[in-house]
Amino acid sequence: MFRLQKDSTYLMPAHFGGNPFDTSYRARQKATMLAMTFETERAELERYIPEELELLAPEVQVAFNQLTEINWLAGGHYNLLNVSAPVRFNGKKDHVDSAYPLVIWENRTAPILTGREQTGVPKIFADIEDLHVFRPHYATSISYEGNTFLSMQFEAERQMTGNELEQAKRQFRQLDLIGWRYIPKVGAPGADLSQFIYFPQWIEVENVSEGKGTLEWTELSVMQNPRQYQIIKALAALPVKKMARSAMVEGEVVLDTSQARVLA
Numbered sequence: 001m002f003r004l005q006k007d008s009t010y011l012m013p014a015h016f017g018g019n020p021f022d023t024s025y026r027a028r029q030k031a032t033m034l035a036m037t038f039e040t041e042r043a044e045l046e047r048y049i050p051e052e053l054e055l056l057a058p059e060v061q062v063a064f065n066q067l068t069e070i071n072w073l074a075g076g077h078y079n080l081l082n083v084s085a086p087v088r089f090n091g092k093k094d095h096v097d098s099a100y101p102l103v104i105w106e107n108r109t110a111p112i113l114t115g116r117e118q119t120g121v122p123k124i125f126a127d128i129e130d131l132h133v134f135r136p137h138y139a140t141s142i143s144y145e146g147n148t149f150l151s152m153q154f155e156a157e158r159q160m161t162g163n164e165l166e167q168a169k170r171q172f173r174q175l176d177l178i179g180w181r182y183i184p185k186v187g188a189p190g191a192d193l194s195q196f197i198y199f200p201q202w203i204e205v206e207n208v209s210e211g212k213g214t215l216e217w218t219e220l221s222v223m224q225n226p227r228q229y230q231i232i233k234a235l236a237a238l239p240v241k242k243m244a245r246s247a248m249v250e251g252e253v254v255l256d257t258s259q260a261r262v263l264a
Contacts, residue, residue: 120181213246
């Protein structure tokens with residue numbers, strides 16, 4: 001009969017086997033990131049921040065990532081869109097400042113399942129276009145079953161060099177997340193598991209270009225997207241008071257999954 005091994009980690013279905021837990025292993029992938037940050041109304045944004053967290057600034061970052069040469073996918077690739085806000089976790093033991101993802105859309109099943117089960121990252125599926133490049137213009141769109149709900153446009157104005165690039169490398173390096181692993185009860189309201197998880201990750205930056213970015217949300221109906229329409233509606237309703245920064249970053253993203261931990 002199948003038996004779980006104490007020194008291994010498993011994903012469902014566990015009975016086909018797991019992998020030995022290796023603290024030295026890191027997931028690596030080449031990344032082209034298009035990141036746009038805007039200022040919004042604090043009260044509106046706080047409606048989606050759990051009470052265990054503190055919103056550090058009324059800012060939202062919308063970041064598209066085109067990931068390639070992924071070691072844990074044998075050189076495969078996928079795209080994601082991360083919508084996050086800066087928060088602080090103030091627990092009895094842990095005090096952590098990090099990004100809190102409101103939602104992450106991805107276009108491949110494997111990273112969705114691992115991120116949700118292991119680190120509580122709120123990943124859901126969407127079709128995400130590869131970056132369209134017609135220099136200095138860049139664009140992508142995110143859709144569900146043929147219905148586009150977000151378009152991103154970026155016009156590069158200049159590529160950073162010298163000391164400015166070195167400073168930008170430090171600013172963009174940290175990509176740490178605080179995930180909320182929420183597992184509902186079976187056949188009853190409430191949760192069987194509800195915990196916040198610190199997930200360390202970073203990007204080893206190679207190039208940074210600044211420019212002008214635009215975001216265009218399109219609300220979908222229940223018929224067009226029955227399980228996500230309320231998420232899209234909430235994000236589209238956040239006021240954009242000011243576009244704070246838009247940049248394209250190229251480098252290698254490193255995920256230190258073995259160092260993720262439950263916050264207390």
